[in-house]
Every structure is written in C-alpha cells, then in structure tokens.
Amino acid sequence: MSWGEINRRISACKALKDIDEQIICLKKLYDETKDGMVAYALGEAFEIKGELNEALKYYKEAEARFPKEEYKRKARAAAEKVTRKLEDETLIKLLARPPPLETEEHVLSLEKLDLKNYDPETTVIIVACSRTKIWHVTENAPAYVPARLAYRGESFLKFLEWMEKNQWEKKGFKWVILSAKYGFIEPWQPICNYDVSFNDEASGPISDESLYRQVMFQKILNEKRLRDFKTVICIGGKTYIEKVQKSFKDVKCQIISLTQG
Numbered sequence: 001m002s003w004g005e006i007n008r009r010i011s012a013c014k015a016l017k018d019i020d021e022q023i024i025c026l027k028k029l030y031d032e033t034k035d036g037m038v039a040y041a042l043g044e045a046f047e048i049k050g051e052l053n054e055a056l057k058y059y060k061e062a063e064a065r066f067p068k069e070e071y072k073r074k075a076r077a078a079a080e081k082v083t084r085k086l087e088d089e090t091l092i093k094l095l096a097r098p099p100p101l102e103t104e105e106h107v108l109s110l111e112k113l114d115l116k117n118y119d120p121e122t123t124v125i126i127v128a129c130s131r132t133k134i135w136h137v138t139e140n141a142p143a144y145v146p147a148r149l150a151y152r153g154e155s156f157l158k159f160l161e162w163m164e165k166n167q168w169e170k171k172g173f174k175w176v177i178l179s180a181k182y183g184f185i186e187p188w189q190p191i192c193n194y195d196v197s198f199n200d201e202a203s204g205p206i207s208d209e210s211l212y213r214q215v216m217f218q219k220i221l222n223e224k225r226l227r228d229f230k231t232v233i234c235i236g237g238k239t240y241i242e243k244v245q246k247s248f249k250d251v252k253c254q255i256i257s258l259t260q261g
Helices: 005-013 017-033 038-049 052-065 069-094 106-113 153-166 210-218 238-247
Strands: 123-128 174-179 184-187 232-238 253-260
Touching: 005 017, 005 038, 005 052, 005 184, 038 052, 038 069, 069 232, 106 123, 123 153, 174 238, 184 210, 232 238
Parallel strands: 123 174, 123 232, 232 253
Antiparallel strands: 174 184
C-alpha cells in the first residue's frame, strides 16, 4: 500500500465521530500495513480515550517502525509524555475531593451546555484556573503536580465532575486551562505552587501579548494551535472571559462564554 493511500485511510478513520470507531478503523489498517504512522495515530486515539497503557504501546510501536529519525523522535516524545501521565495518575489517590457544595448553580449552568451539538475536532474548552491549589489542602503534595490535579477551587472541581460525568474527553473533546501565571496550558502540564492574579499587576501575571502569541503560534493538544479551532467554549469569571476574547481577537471562531461568577 502506498504512503499516500495509508495517509488517506488514516484521515478517513480520524474523521469518524466516535473514538471507539476510530480505534477499530485504525486497528484494521494497522493489521494490514504494520505502518508506523498508523501506530502513531492509534497512540493518539487511545490517549484521547484515556487508555494510556495502550497509547504507550502504540507510540513505542510507532518509534520502532518509523524509518526516519525525525518521526522516531516525535513518537518517542509522545511516549514520554504518556509515561509521565501514567506516573502522575498515582497522585490522584492523594487528592481527597471536598464535600459536595450546598449550591448546584454552577453544575446546572454547565449542564445546559450540551457538547453533542459540537464537533470535537474543531472545538476546544478553556477553563479558568483557581486560587486554591493542592498545596493548600494536602501537606505532602509534590513540588510539581499536573495542572488538572493541582487546581482545587470549587468551580474547577465542578468542571472536572461535569467532564467526567459526560465522558467528554473520551468522546474526543479537548480542553486547556487558562492560568494567570502560565497562560494556556494542557491539563497534564506540571505546575508548581504560585500566587498570581490577573487582577493584581504586581503579582506578575502573563501579559495579554503573550496570551495572544500562545493562541496564534504555540502548538499544544497534539500539535494543534488554539487558533485552529472553530469553536471556543470559555468557562470562567469575567476577567478570564475577557482575556480569552482579547487573545482570540484575530481568529475567526465562535466564542461561547459561560460565566462562573
């Protein structure tokens, strides 16, 4: 099978709406070709689904089967990233969820947003970070913790519950966190404790120009730029929503805002 035909069939598999259907399609193609690019695509699909051991397996397969060193490096980097995720999962046991909030207002607001109406390939969710972090509630937390486990604010935890309840990640939806210190970061990016606020210039928040450049040029989420998404769902307070709007000012996309207060 030619290189062009393999790439065409990979694209056809990725175009399927359901992640499980994508995996079945890619596995069939891999059985036929034993091609490194197909193995890499399988690694990406399993990573999106949250089956990290399978993702690691196929990234390693991809590295072994790629003939060129540049592609081997790409597969190796993906495998190392998944390995860090697997190691970080042990931290989840350290994180005791706080008791349920008395108000369900934020959950109800989120529940009104049905992602079934959006394409996971062209939609990105941006959620605000929180002042409360793991270091405020767990004395023995490591110096660096993945962002999705580090933020412990009530609204952020409600967002995670909503994501997990609806299994949006497994359905292919991608999300990032807007941090006043780091800017737009992936959920598994390690962060340290900090006290930086967009509302306090003296604390040294990331600049609007830096946020804009991250949107326009920085590649995250499996080598995609934020400007490549057609729908941006922003969940956060007024200041965070304004930061997102400024950052995407030159991007032709739909911005949907859900205010947290």
